[in-house]
Each structure stands twice: as C-alpha cells, then as structure tokens.
Ligand SMILES: NC(=O)C1=CN([C@@H]2O[C@H](COP(=O)(O)OP(=O)(O)OC[C@H]3O[C@@H](n4cnc5c(N)ncnc54)[C@H](OP(=O)(O)O)[C@@H]3O)[C@@H](O)[C@H]2O)C=CC1
C-alpha cells in the first residue's frame with residue numbers, strides 16, 4: 001500500500017457514472033452506490049496510519065457523475081470533504097456530497113463542514129452519524145443551519161439497498177464504533193489451519209500452513225491493526241516477528257500475554273528498534289526477567305488478574321482501537337470465553353497433517369453439544385491462492401442508532417448534562433471530548449526552530465515541535481535532517497514515531513541538555529498553541545477549578561498513569577498556563593475598574 005496514495009485533485013468530471021437520471025425509482029440505488037464508494041475510499045486509509053477514523057467523500061453532480069473524491073490520510077490532515085471539494089472544483093455548486101460518516105470537527109475548526117458550505121454543495125448524504133457522543137449530530141446540525149439538505153441513511157428513508165450501504169459504513173469504522181460503545185477494542189482472531197483443522201503438527205511446527213499469498217494478506221491485516229497479540233507458547237514455539245512486511249504504512253505494536261514469563265532470552269520480539277513490544281504478565285512474575293526485558297526496551301505491564309478482558313480493557317484505555325489475535329488455541333479459547341473476540345478470520349489450506357495431539361485453532365470452551373456451537377454472522381468466503389479464507393462475526397457491529405443517543409436526545413434525557421462540569425478532567429486521544437488539549441491535536445503553531453537562524457516556522461502540531469526539539473542545535477547533518485523530517489511528518493503520530501525511534505537508535509543525535517529543557521520546550525509550545533487559538537484558550541479557561549489529567553496509562557512522565565501513579569506533567573503545564581491566563585484576566589479587570 002503506497003503511503004502517498006491520495007485521490008486525484010483534477011477538477012474534471014472523469015469517473016464512473018453510477019446511475020443515469022435522478023428520478024425517484026433509482027434515487028435510493030444511486031445514493032447507496034455513492035455511499036458504498038465513500039466506504040471504498042475510507043478503506044484506502046486504513047493501515048496507513050493508526051489509530052484514526054476512516055473517512056471518504058464523493059461529490060456527485062445532479063446528473064449522477066462523480067466530480068471529486070477524497071479520503072482522510074491521517075488524523076489532523078486535510079479532511080476527505082476538503083480534498084473532494086478541491087478535486088471537484090467548480091462542479092461542487094449544486095452537487096451532492098456523500099460521506100460514509102458524519103465529520104468529526106472535533107477541534108473547532110469545522111474544516112470539513114466549511115469546505116462543503118463554501119463550495120456551494122446543495123445536499124449532503126451521510127452514511128452514519130459520528131459514533132462518539134460529543135461529536136454526534138453537531139456537523140449535521142451545522143450543515144442544516146447553513147441551508148444544506150442533509151439526509152442520514154436509515155433515518156430519513158429506508159430500503160434494503162440503503163440498509164446494506166449503511167452496514168458497510170458501520171463495518172469500515174467498526175473499531176471506532178466499538179470504542180464508542182464498549183470498553184474493549186475491536187478484536188479479530190486470525191488463524192491458518194489445515195483442512196483437518198490443525199494449526200500446527202503435533203511437534204508444534206507450523207511454518208507454513210497457509211500459502212505465501214495468504215500470508216501477505218496477514219501482513220495487510222496487521223497493518224490495519226493497532227496491535228498484534230500472541231500467547232507465551234507461540235513465542236516459545238515460533239519465535240515470531242509479527243511485523244507488517246507489506247511495504248510502507250503502519251506497523252502494529254506486538255503484545256505477548258504470558259502468565260509465567262518463562263520466555264526465551266533470545267527472541268525476535270525483543271528487538272524493538274522498529275516496533276515496540278509489550279509483555280503483559282501476572283504481577284510479580286520473574287522479576288529478574290522483567291529487568292532483562294526492560295534493558296532491551298521491552299515494556300512489561302503487570303496485572304493482578306491476567307485475563308483477556310482485563311488486558312483488553314487496559315489497551316482500550318491506552319487508546320488502542322483494534323487488536324489482531326494471532327495466538328494458538330489456548331489463548332484463543334480464553335479470549336472467546338471472555339467475549340472479547342468480535343470477528344474471526346480463518347485461512348483454510350488444502351493440506352492434511354493429522355496427529356491426535358496436533359493443536360487446533362480454539363482450545364477448550366466447555367461446550368458439550370453441537371447446539372452450543374457459536375454461529376458466525378455475515379460470513380464471507382474468498383479463495384486466496386490455494387487457500388480458502390472464511391471470515392465472520394462472533395458479535396454484531398453495534399448499531400449506533402439505539403445505543404448512543406444524539407446530542408439533542410442526551411440533553412432531552414438530562415438537561416443538566418454539561419461536559420464542562422467535572423472536578424477531574426481527563427484527556428488523551430485527540431477525538432475525545434477534551435482531545436484538543438493533547439499534543440497530538442492538529443493545531444499548527446509558529447515557533448522558531450532553535451537552529452542557528454532563529455526564523456519562525458510552522459509546526460503542524462505541538463508534538464511535531466516537541467519531537468524535533470530533541471535534535472535541535474546538534475552539530476551533525478543527520479540531526480538537522482531529523483528535525484526537518486519531523487517537521488514535515490504528515491501526522492503527529494509519524495512525528496512521534498520518528499522522534500522516539502531516532503532517540504532510541506541514534507542517541508548521539510539527541511541534544512545533551514534535552515532532559516533539562518524538555519519541560520520548558522513543551523510549555524513554550526503549549527503557550528503558543530493556546531495563545532494562537534482563542535477557542536482553545538476559552539476551552540482551557542472553562543475548566544477552571546478542575547484538575548486536568550492526561551490519562552495516558554503508560555507515559556508516567558507526561559501522563560497520569562494507570563492508577564494515578566504518573567507525574568502528569570502535561571496536565572500540570574496546562575493548569576499552570578490556565579492560572580496564568582486567569583491572573584492576566586483578573587489584572588486587566590482590576591485595571592479597567594480602577595481606570
Ligand atoms: N497456524 C496458526 O495460525 C498458528 C499456529 N500457532 C501454533 O500453535 C501452537 C501454540 O499454541 P498454544 O499453546 O495454544 O499457544 P498460545 O499462543 O495460545 O499461548 C498459550 C499461552 O498463553 C499464555 N496465556 C496468558 N494468559 C492466558 C490466559 N488467560 N489463557 C490462556 N493462555 C494464557 C500462557 O503463556 P505462559 O505459558 O507463558 O504463561 C499460555 O501458555 C504452536 O505450535 C504454534 O506454532 C500459533 C499461532 C497461530
């Protein structure tokens with residue numbers, strides 16, 4: 001998958017005509033077809049960066065021709081709607097914009113809505129409302145208030161063809177929808193088995209059951225996941241790498257679940273130069289081995305109760321949206337029993353290995369009669385080379401309509417609901433309610449680079465600026481290159497990846513005073529951000545009286561930690577800034593009254 005894939009920006013009407021004429025008979029079919037196209041577009045960004053919602057937009061003229069298309073590349077980059085508007089150019093006026101999902105203008109810039117309004121779009125068709133409650137309905141209201149006709153599939157009109165299109169919108173953002181409705185990430189159990197149902201020979205040897213083509217599909221699946229998880233026994237037997245070797249794009253974190261921590265000293269997973277590995281284990285397990293892993297840069301997280309549900313709830317808190325389980329049958333059975341698996345992806349190879357003790361994909365579930373078997377839903381079959389790929393859902397994608405009331409409905413249920421009133425305010429991921437407080441929020445700042453020429457430059461986010469500063473002022477051309485690479489990274493996640501991995505791999509490029517200055521660097525960047533954007537400053541001031549906590553469960557310096565054990569420096573800096581702003585405003589009020 002090419003990292004730079006973007007939809008054409010030519011303002012020519014060029015692509016498929018999906019329906020001829022706009023009469024009532026084929027109206028629904030046309031809407032459904034265009035919505036399905038937005039889903040295909042949204043699909044294109046899955047796996048490029050992660051985690052982020054998948055958005056696609058198609059602009060179609062009244063004669064049913066596609067005038068422009070776009071999809072969101074990464075969180076904080078130009079919205080799909082703005083890209084489609086650019087591509088459609090003058091053809092936007094009077095056209096219909098199709099969106100797989102309501103835009104989430106969560107940073108107050110309304111970029112997606114503004115693009116559609118300013119382009120003169122007449123009608124907007126939305127596949128599903130935004131799944132996150134604090135964003136749900138606001139873009140739709142905003143579009144309507146600007147005189148644009150807005151239709152939401154399944155709300156304004158219903159038909160089988162529209163229902164199928166709406167379902168595809170749910171599927172393309174299944175991980176985000178799960179985030180909105182449950183406390184665990186969207187989990188996919190994937191395995192390769194022989195025709196006689198074995199995932200390895202009785203010796204434990206398993207390389208390979210499925211074909212090369214199937215395994216390439218697995219790399220793609222990994223690229224679309226925030227993490228891949230295996231059990232301790234798979235590490236001992238296979239020494240896996242669990243990387244997404246499908247070219248450029250996102251690579252998932254590797255997670256190993258082990259009770260005993262009885263793992264080999266040499267393993268591919270302990271090489272974290274490219275991708276991090278996290279071990280989740282029982283509290284107190286093999287402390288000396290924990291130290292050894294820490295020396296390799298492997299993170300170890302201890303649990304009082306190590307089970308799939310606790311582990312998934314933990315990674316949900318940590319912001320993971322989707323997990324690929326590539327474990328053996330022992331852990332797979334435990335995960336299914338804990339109801340954390342949502343989807344199954346099985347590659348069936350036309351091979352027979354036999355063996356009474358050869359393992360199978362799912363271990364003991366305690367079922368004794370066929371009537372107890374779990375039936376998959378929405379099953380699909382596809383031939384991949386010589387293998388058969390069978391996919392299906394163990395749990396349906398939650399239908400948001402009854403699960404999450406719209407903002408209006410929430411206020412109707414409890415008129416006192418006011419998200420700005422709370423004594424502790426947690427923030428972390430940019431799409432959460434106070435996500436704009438995060439370093440990763442897409443608010444560009446103008447700051448001097450700190451290099452020899454002190455010119456002001458634009459940094460796409462505080463995170464870009466912070467990461468680049470690790471390498472500023474170092475007399476080494478590679479450090480200069482690194483600063484520029486970070487400054488031009490296409491998302492805060494990419495900037496963080498470059499900054500963190502360079503720090504790990506080439507510590508000689510890091511400025512010698514970094515530990516002494518990093519808090520000041522962050523403070524200056526935050527000050528610039530909140531002074532540049534008045535709506536962010538107002539939001540910060542509106543939290544007066546509340547404690548601000550960056551709820552990162554793993555960053556114990558900037559974040560609050562899992563159980564409040566973190567130093568919460570990001571929260572502290574924001575509170576410091578808030579009190580400075582409050583002091584300033586009381587001084588100016590005094591001056592006004594004494595004048
Ligand atoms: N064909 C395929 O798709 C695949 C094949 N395999 C093959 O499967 C075999 C390994 O299967 P299997 O032993 O089932 O491996 P698993 O990956 O399921 O590992 C099991 C281990 O997971 C750890 N674990 C931690 N918490 C739990 C829990 N709550 N429940 C269950 N396990 C937990 C334990 O590790 P610990 O003992 O360290 O405490 C346990 O021994 C190998 O031969 C491998 O090659 C594996 C993956 C995929």
Ligand SMILES: Nc1c(N[C@@H]2O[C@H](COP(=O)(O)O)[C@@H](O)[C@H]2O)[nH]c(=O)[nH]c1=O
Nearest residue numbers: 192206208209210238240241242243326
């Ligand atoms: N044997 C087997 C699979 N096994 C899975 O892949 C892991 C190895 O990944 P890597 O080291 O990155 O190549 C292994 O530990 C297990 O989880 N997968 C498949 O698609 N087909 C196969 O035949």
